Amino acid sequence: QQPVQSPQAVILREGEDAVINCSSSKALYSVHWYRQKHGEAPVFLMILLKGGEQKGHDKISASFNEKKQQSSLYLTASQLSYSGTYFCGTESRNDYKLSFGAGTTVTVRA
Amino acid sequence: DVKVTQSSRYLVKRTGEKVFLECVQDMDHENMFWYRQDPGLGLRLIYFSYDVKMKEKGDIPEGYSVSREKKERFSLILESASTNQTSMYLCASSNKNFGVVNTEAFFGQGTRLTVV
Numbered sequence: 001q002q003p004v005q006s007p008q009a010v011i012l013r014e015g016e017d018a019v020i021n022c023s024s025s026k027a028l029y030s031v032h033w034y035r036q037k038h039g040e041a042p043v044f045l046m047i048l049l050k051g052g053e054q055k056g057h058d059k060i061s062a063s064f065n066e067k068k069q070q071s072s073l074y075l076t077a078s079q080l081s082y083s084g085t086y087f088c089g090t091e092s093r094n095d096y097k098l099s100f101g102a103g104t105t106v107t108v109r110a
Numbered sequence: 111d112v113k114v115t116q117s118s119r120y121l122v123k124r125t126g127e128k129v130f131l132e133c134v135q136d137m138d139h140e141n142m143f144w145y146r147q148d149p150g151l152g153l154r155l156i157y158f159s160y161d162v163k164m165k166e167k168g169d170i171p172e173g174y175s176v177s178r179e180k181k182e183r184f185s186l187i188l189e190s191a192s193t194n195q196t197s198m199y200l201c202a203s204s205n206k207n208f209g210v211v212n213t214e215a216f217f218g219q220g221t222r223l224t225v226v
Contacts, residue, residue, distance in 0.1 A: 002154065002169060030211045041114075041200065041217035042153070049211065087153060091211055096141050096160040098204070098212050099169055102152035 005101035020073040022088030031071040032089035116218040129188040133201030142184035146197040
């Protein structure tokens with residue numbers, strides 16, 4: 001079952017912040033985050049393995065609330081290069097199945 | 111530097127044809143996946159494989175089958191193509207981490223399949 005992402009789309013000006021949420025109806029073992037630019041393959045950003053773990057990639061960070069079966073991706077002081085579609089991928093315990101959400105399209109404008 | 115290669119970027123097939131989509135990875139990864147990507151629906155998992163000759167259904171397996179005879183190759187088969195299978199198909203691979211979870215997944219460039 002696909003995780004649910006919100007919002008579907010967000011438009012930002014350079015320097016603004018945004019949060020993308022990802023939730024699952026199943027208990028999660030890990031959460032992946034990827035970014036896909038137009039016409040390209042999705043590219044890995046980070047993986048979170050433990051409840052409460054936060055990771056960062058440049059000014060992009062994420063948290064994982066295992067109890068709530070949720071993860072959030074934080075875009076801080078957004079840059080033009082942050083534009084793209086962000087996908088969360090989730091894995092349940094003892095299952096190699098990696099399911100992705102519908103994506104969140106981020107547009108950063110000058 | 112190419113890691114996951116899909117055999118075709120674009121394919122046009124007729125309704126009812128048997129279609130093979132091939133994917134090869136050169137990273138010795140154990141896990142391989144097939145997704146289809148449609149606007150507004152994101153990446154939907156069709157099938158995955160965590161070992162040679164092993165296959166598991168994903169979220170939307172109907173109308174598809176897969177084959178993994180060698181570790182580096184994972185094939186997606188449309189037994190009888192239909193117009194509703196027109197889509198972008200993405201292959202991905204990853205490794206096991208501590209024997210349990212997926213590590214970073216690498217994606218191929220995708221195959222745009224049109225069924226007419």
